[in-house]
């Protein structure tokens with residue numbers, strides 16, 4: 001059979017195959033061991049918000065461009081909208097809900113309040129999660145170094161001066 005004959009006998013369009021699968025995902029979220037049975041395509045952001053009702057982590061762009069969805073995975077900041085929940089299998093996740101100790105805010109949360117580091121607050125969880133991670137990262141001493149390290153977190157309200165002041169206050173570099 002020639003290739004031409006093959007072509008004429010082939011159906012015009014192949015039926016898309018939709019996999020009917022679930023992933024069994026074990027996560028440690030804010031110190032609690034949890035298990036989710038979810039579609040393997042579910043992002044960590046949607047797993048947190050839709051399946052675990054941890055809605056402090058915000059969905060801004062859902063495309064890795066705003067930083068609103070920042071959480072910690074294994075102690076490092078990640079964009080949860082670009083991370084599959086299944087890819088975080090077995091990992092320790094910290095969200096904004098896990099930062100405070102009982103009724104005592106994390107120093108970065110308190111600094112954001114003290115320094116007016118927010119207006120509408122939509123970006124704030126992501127800003128604070130990035131800022132807390134920054135404390136463990138190599139970052140120069142100056143405000144410009146902080147701006148560079150925080151550049152993945154967009155604030156539409158323009159609260160940047162207060163955000164930088166808050167980070168510098170916690171780092172002991174009050175301006």
Ligand code: FES
Nearest residue numbers: 060061062067081
């Ligand atoms: S929602 Fe993840 S970067 Fe914007």
Ligand code: FES
Nearest residue numbers: 119121155156157
């Ligand atoms: S405080 Fe409104 S977007 Fe940052």
